[in-house]
Amino acid sequence: MELFTNAVLLTLLAIVTVAIARQRSLFGVVILSGIYSFLMASVLIVLDAVDVAMTEASVGAGISTVILLATLHLTKSIEYPKPRNTLLPLFVSVFVGAALVWGTIDLPAFGTADAPIHRHTTPRYISDAQDHRIAPNIVTAVLADYRSFDTMGETAVIFTGGIGVVLLLKGRRRRRPGKTAGEGMS
Amino acid sequence: MKHDVILRVGVKLLLPFILLFALYVHYHGDYGPGGGFQAGVISAGMIILYALVFGVDRAKRIAPEWLVERLVPAGVLIYASAGLPAMFAGKNYLDYTIYSHDPLHGHEWGVLLVETGVIVTVAATMTAIFYAFVDRGRSA
Structure with missing residues (x-):
C-alpha cells in the first residue's frame, strides 16, 4: 500500500514539474507550484515527517502562493518567449542533474537505521x-x-x-x- | 472587492477554527506535531484569508500594521530573554530547568516560552510581508 501511495504521489510530482516547465503563463506556474507543495506535503506525511508536512502545506502551498500572486500583480505575468538556442541550457541541466545523481551514489541506502x-x-x-x-x-x-x-x-x-x-x-x-x-x- | 455571500459567510465561520487550530498546534507542540513556526504561519494565514475576502483595510483593523511591524522584533526579544533568567541564576543561557522544580515541567515552560517568541515573530513577519506586497501593488 505504501509503495502504491509513493508511486502515485511521485508520478504526480513528476507530471506537475513537467507542466511547470512547459507553462508560459506565470499565473499557471504559481497555481501549479501550490499543487506541487500539497503533493510534497503528502509525500512528507507518508515519510512520517508530519511537522515538515505541516510547514510545507501552510508555507509552500498557502502563504507563498498568495505572495507570488501578489508579486504577479506587481510585475508582468507572461514569461519571456522561449530562447532560440536551447542546446546550452539543456547541456547545463543534464550535466548538473547527472552530477547530483552521481553524488547520491555514495549516500547510504534510503531508510537505513545505521547511517552515520x-x-x-x-x-x-x-x-x-x-x-x-x-x-x-x-x-x-x-x-x-x-x-x-x-x-x-x-x-x-x-x-x-x-x-x-x-x-x-x-x-x-x-x-x-x-x-x-x-x-x-x- | 465584493465577493459572493456564501464565500463571505463561509470564511467568517472558518476563521475562529483556523485560529483555534493555530493555538492548538502551538500549545500542543510538546506532544503533537507542530510548534511555534507552524502555528505562526497558520495564524498569519487566517489574517491573509480574511484580507483576501474582506479587503486589506478591514484586515488592518484586526491586525494593525504598526502592531504587526513591532511584533516582528518583539518575538526575537521574547526568545532571547527567555534564556536570561537561567543566566542570572548561575546556569547556562537557555537552560529551562530553572522554570520549575520538576525538570519535565521546567522544560515544558521553557519550550512554551521560546515557542511563543517564534510564533510572534513568524506570524508578524508573514503578515508584514503580505501587507508590504499588497500596499506596493496599490501605490504602484
Missing part, C-alpha cells in the same frame, strides 16, 4: 526523550530544547528576512517618483 547521521547524536535524543525529561515530541524537543541556540538563530533569520522584504517594498522611493506609477497592473 542516525548514530551520532540521535540515539541520545531518543533515549532522553523516552526518559520523559523533555517534551515527548522529539522534533519539538530537538528544536526548542537541545538546539535552542539554533532555533534562536532561525528566529533571527526570519526576523531579518521579513525586515528586509518590508524595507525593500515599503522603503521610500526617492528616484523616479512619477515613473513607478503604471509599472505593474497588468
